[in-house]
Structure formats: C-alpha cells, structure tokens
Amino acid sequence: MRDRDEAGRPRNARPRDEYGRPLPRGTEGVPRVPDDYAPTAEEALEEARKLLAAGRPFHAHEVLEARWKTGPDEERELWQGLAQICVGLTHIQRGNLSGAAALLTRGSARLGAYGSTRPYRLDLRALAVEADAVTTAIDEGNADAGSAIAAILTRLTPAPPRPLS
Template identity: 60%
Template structure:
C-alpha cells in the first residue's frame, strides 16, 4: 500500500483531490466544490432526506448520493433497500450529469426497483414509491428535460 495515499484519522483511504460538482477529481491545487463528510455521519432519516433533497435541488447529485449512502450503511435491515435505491437514483443523475446516458438510464431504473423493495420503510419516511418510479421512467425517457428528483412530498 502506498504511503502517500490520503488517509483519515481512522486510517481509511480518502482522496483529498478537489472535485467538480459531478464528483470528478480535479488536479491538486484546483478549486473544486466543497465536499462534506455526511456519508460518515449517522443522521435521522428526516435529516438525510432534507440534506439529500437540498443537494439535489442544487444540482449536486454526487453529494446527495454520499448522504444517502451514509443512511444506507447505517440503516436497519428493513430500510436498507430504500436507502440503497435512493442512492442509486442520485448516482443515475450523476451519470447523466457526466454525459453517460446509458449508465444514467440503468441506475435510474435500478434505483426505483431497489427502493420499491422496501414499501414499509418508504411509507414510514414519506417516500412515494409510485412517484419515484414514474419520475425514473420519465427521466429515462426524456433525460434532463424531465423534472428533478423529489425524494418525498414537500412538507
């Protein structure tokens, strides 16, 4: 293992290179989009959904994925498929943003299907699985011309 790899306090590999809004690494010294460590922070579901939605509204699906992935990793077993599916939807948007329509289409479809495997968790957290599936299908068909992802009805 290379001694010059970026590591966090626990010794996990971290890439300290700056990144653009789509999560692509930029050269060292470049100015990138500020990153957060939300994926390592265990947040209540309402806060995860609020933060992820704020990031999606700012056209930052890569960062929304990080927040949703943190929830997925920390979730009880009966909720994991919901969070995994929502994270996949955000990755689908990241692929779209990076100019990869085939990858975007695949992940949007997979994300909606994965989230649909946790209907009780979705209901508990106010996530409308039918609306997500409809959104994913519309986005897959129309690409960026379709509306943005809404994780749950605005409260």
Template identity: 55%
Template sequence: MNETHRDRDPEGRARNARPRDGLGRPLPYGTPGVERQPEGVVRTPEETVREAQRLLDAGMPFHAHEVFEDAWKSGPEPERDLWRGLAQLAVGLTHSARGNTEGGARLLRRGAVAISGYRDADPYGIGVGSLITWAEELAGRVEASPQPVDAAGEAPRLRH
C-alpha cells in the first residue's frame, strides 16, 4: 500500500506546510517563504481593513484574502457578503498577478457583485463604489492582456 504524507496542523487537520511566496504559491520545502497569515483570527472591522490594506500594498493579495476570510467567517451575518466579496476581490487580484486572467477577471467581477449591496453605506469607511469601479476596470484589462499584473501596483485603496 502506498502511503501519502500529509502535513498536519497541531489539531491534526490537513494543512500544507510548504512555504509560500507573496502570491500564495507553494515553494519547495526548505525554501524561505513569506510568513502565512494565522487563520481564525478575530479582528475588529477596522483592524481587518487596516491589515488587509497593508498586505495589499505589500503585493500580497493572497494573504489579504485570508484576513478578509477570517472576518467573513467570524463577523455578523449582515456583513458576510461584504467580507466574502472583499476576499473575492483579493483572490481575483491574486489570480491576475499569477497570470490566470480568466480566473482573475471572474473573481474580480464576482467580488464586485457581492459588495454592491453595500455601495450606499460604505461600511467602516470602505469605498465600495470605488472598489467596484476598480474591480470592473481591472477585470477588463486582465482579459485584454495575458500578462500578469503587478499585485502591489494594482492594489486598490479600501477606504476613501
């Protein structure tokens, strides 16, 4: 019988321990990588936006997605679409920076639709209308060019 080794976290759940680059791509074991975001961190909305913006500005949208995912999973039900949509925008930027133009454009548009219900409220100072415009514009550009985008250079401003 051929047994496959699986990395496990301290609770025994399958968790890939390979190092990752700034776009979340796995690197060979033993290669220095970017520190992964801890999972399951409960932050205030302000802390979430601040940390995600820091990661986006650093060209690490995959890691920003993980911050938004924590907010999506731990936040109140009425805000779940907001945080999920922001996570999708970050993943869309991740795919676009990796050169996956089709997946990047699809996720950028899906995220824009998910946050559209918050356009008039701009919760926590998040410029929802500006983010929707950014996502739609970037989705069009990545579809028009097969070249990966610069994640840091294309990072959106989350707040006005």
C-alpha cells in the first residue's frame, strides 16, 4: 500500500539510491526532495545544477518537478521540459537508452517551443540542441552518462545578459 497525502496523491516515502532506483522499504537511501518542497525558480535551478554536478539527475528532476507543480501555470512547460531532460539523463545512467532518448526528445520539444526567449536567463534553444545531441549520441551508440550530464549542466547555466540594442 502506497503512502498518500490528504489529497490522495502518492508520497515519496520509498527510499531510493543515487540513481533514483527504488530500494526495499527500510533500507537507507539517499536524501529525497520533500513532498512539500516549493522552491522559487532560482532555488530550483541552483539546486538542480548542484545535483547534476554531483551526478544525480534523478534528484535534479525531483527538484524541477517540485517547481512545475508549485510554480505558475504559464511556466509549466518550461519546468516539465527541464525535468524530462533530467529523467532522460537518469535513464542513460540506468542503461535504458530507448527511455532516455524518448524523454530527452520530449524535453527538448517543450523547451524548443520557447523559441529565443530566455526565461531566468537560460538559453533554452541551446539546451534543446544539447539534449538533441545527447539523443544523437544514444542513436549512434556513443552515449556516456557523465559526458551527457556535463553537457546539459553547461547549458543549464544562465547565459550572460543580452546587450541592449
């Protein structure tokens, strides 16, 4: 029986390993994102960057998912796209390359819909292109989780402000 909150939504009670894989109940896993976590955009991005730098894209996904669930409705696609890219990286770590390619493609498409806008100074076009490059590496049999995480992390860093024209 799953733990549920007052609204009937499942809670994240089951312990997980560093790759986000479920562990048997009662096993000690790595710290999880609390169910009631409601980060600001800046907090979510900073924490996601830290987790990616530590090689923990599943946990970065949880942070970004918390933002999409608690942030403004008009930003839902942004946070879902970022979270999907992180789950794609998680699947590379776990060896599920077809799942990785599917999620990276979905995340890239969500971010691509933003065009050249730069919410939170993120170059979403470059991030989408990088996710597509990781998908190409998967298709070519050259996928490496560490390199893919590093490439996405580089693009998740805010771009310098654009000069006034």
